[in-house]
């Protein structure tokens with residue numbers, strides 16, 4: 001009797017356990033593709049999942065022998081995500097064209113014959129972080145959620161000593177929902193030992209200079225300011241893709257715009273599903289052209305090729321330098337913020353991390369002299385660390401981008417190729433000399449907030465802004 005009861009109970013328990021862990025769908029051959037396309041990430045214009053910076057000089061990211069970290073600042077992008085509204089609209093238009101094709105697909109598009117389902121299956125996911133829950137394959141190793149959790153563990157592994165006497169501290173997030181969600185996944189993954197208060201700082205233009213996302217509060221910024229330069233880049237690689245696919249599939253009428261959209265399809269499908277057969281459409285040469293086009297447009301829209309960007313990036317750089325100077329007085333040793341890719345790119349432009357003075361050439365793909373590789377700088381989940389450390393009685397600053405130390409070319413005489421703070425503060429003042437975010441961006445037309453204060457007044461103000469699906 002008892003054993004019948006027990007085996008019944010056991011069966012129920014097993015059934016419940018199995019139910020809770022149903023691993024759904026996914027065709028068997030897809031398993032071989034899942035998580036195997038990392039080699040493509042550096043070519044996918046920062047839309048693919050996280051990867052460590054490929055231009056790593058081999059400098060250890062830990063503080064050099066005899067040095068101790070005194071402050072760490074982290075500025076990170078949100079994690080892997082679904083496409084934005086605009087991208088999704090363009091992707092759907094290409095998808096509809098393909099889904100209306102009535103013949104069998106050939107060669108690289110033949111995967112579409114096998115009851116393929118498009119990777120945006122619920123429009124509520126547009127703009128949002130990919131999670132264990134909204135991912136199209138539970139075995140997807142690239143969810144933004146997992147990336148943030150992994151990042152948190154890596155952060156603790158390297159820097160938990162800085163939190164030795166701190167159990168309650170803030171983490172700052174721009175008010176985009178995916179940015180907030182990333183910050184929350186990161187915070188939770190730090191574990192119960194820490195009591196993190198998320199400070200959600202508005203990224204609406206009305207927040208003016210008091211923002212992590214200066215790009216959103218810059219009415220003066222003009223996406224097309226340098227379009228006359230970037231438009232000179234040849235679109236032959238896109239035309240070749242379209243004509244190849246049209247030749248292989250009679251009656252298919254893909255345009256060069258469709259070809260461009262297919263790169264995004266490839267990248268975002270990996271974020272959502274963990275693999276994408278669409279990536280097999282491109283040759284390596286086409287991927288190189290595509291990634292350089294991203295470097296080029298970013299350079300002239302958000303980087304050193306657009307003078308105003310030095311002003312935009314100065315909003316965060318100025319705050320960062322202020323925190324560095326105050327490190328002795330401040331209780332907190334770790335300042336963690338989450339935002340968008342362009343804000344990090346703007347900041348790195350003002351810092352001068354990837355600028356050798358050579359303007360990017362729109363007429364051909366450069367190789368030897370190309371240091372501004374935006375397609376490598378801010379993948380999903382990108383993270384820029386500012387380290388301040390003390391060795392004997394001297395203090396030093398240096399930057400670590402996506403697991404790689406990137407020395408400042410004109411100031412690297414310190415241990416670990418760092419910049420002595422005495423020199424660094426002059427260097428920073430020089431970079432920001434004459435720069436003014438509020439003025440240059442015409443922020444006055446949307447806000448009267450002239451200063452970034454959230455790092456200093458969060459305790460009184462407790463930032464808790466409404467989340468935006470943008």
Ligand SMILES: Cc1ncc(C[n+]2csc(CCOP(=O)(O)O)c2C)c(N)n1
Nearest residue numbers: 077215216218221302312339340341342
């Ligand atoms: C200075 C400046 N102001 C505004 C824009 C417009 N913009 C295009 S993409 C993006 C963020 C999406 O990134 P993420 O994928 O990280 O969320 C923004 C804000 C810009 N590119 N540069």
